[in-house]
Amino acid sequence: MDVLQRIDEIVKGNPVVIFMKGTPQMPQCGFSSRAAQALQACGKEFAHVNVLMDQDIFQNLPQYANWPTFPQIYVNGELIGGCDITLEMYQRGELQQMVKDAVEAKAN
Amino acid sequence: MNMQTEIEAKLSHGLAPMHLHVVNESSQHNVPAGSESHFKVVVVSALFEGKMPIARHRMINALLAEELNGKIHALALHTYTEGEWQKTSGSAPMSPPCLGGSKA
Numbered sequence: 001m002d003v004l005q006r007i008d009e010i011v012k013g014n015p016v017v018i019f020m021k022g023t024p025q026m027p028q029c030g031f032s033s034r035a036a037q038a039l040q041a042c043g044k045e046f047a048h049v050n051v052l053m054d055q056d057i058f059q060n061l062p063q064y065a066n067w068p069t070f071p072q073i074y075v076n077g078e079l080i081g082g083c084d085i086t087l088e089m090y091q092r093g094e095l096q097q098m099v100k101d102a103v104e105a106k107a108n
Numbered sequence: 109m110n111m112q113t114e115i116e117a118k119l120s121h122g123l124a125p126m127h128l129h130v131v132n133e134s135s136q137h138n139v140p141a142g143s144e145s146h147f148k149v150v151v152v153s154a155l156f157e158g159k160m161p162i163a164r165h166r167m168i169n170a171l172l173a174e175e176l177n178g179k180i181h182a183l184a185l186h187t188y189t190e191g192e193w194q195k196t197s198g199s200a201p202m203s204p205p206c207l208g209g210s211k212a
Binding site: 021022027028029030031032033034052066067068069079080081082083084085087088089 | 201
């Protein structure tokens with residue numbers, strides 16, 4: 001399968017997904033770590049993709065949503081941003097609501 | 109022109125900022141001394157008025173497309189309108205510590 005199609009399936013197939021360096025348990029980058037922590041603090045399950053373990057995704061994800069850096073956080077199939085935006089939204093309480101709504105909509 | 113000056117020049121030109129602070133944070137990361145790889149930008153601009161954070165970041169990513177295409181590795185962005193900036197009392201968040209993944 002084409003890698004952009006594979007990325008698209010991951011993005012569309014999960015209400016919340018983070019493409020990050022490392023894993024939430026073993027992050028390999030400070031920005032990825034902080035973004036994953038913010039998602040964990042929302043208290044809902046989320047998917048993650050370790051871009052360091054998948055060269056195709058690592059190389060092609062930037063063009064998928066025209067976003068040049070990692071991590072990338074998608075909610076309801078849409079890029080919400082990287083680490084800085086995710087943290088800003090968490091601090092304002094917006095991320096928690098967005099994640100909750102996305103996960104609950106998927107479950108129903 | 110070094111990378112910091114280059115980033116400052118492009119953002120000054122593109123965003124007409126009221127406040128712009130570009131910090132080279134490379135020394136906090138897993139890269140050789142003197143590197144120009146990790147930057148933080150704090151920028152206050154009227155052009156951000158009415159725009160969501162993702163749209164503001166996309167404006168900056170577009171202005172720095174050449175730099176982001178392999179020249180720099182990390183770019184922390186903190187974008188404010190004048191009103192938002194006043195509420196922060198003039199301080200942007202700290203960048204996270206390095207966890208070693210920048211060699212990838």
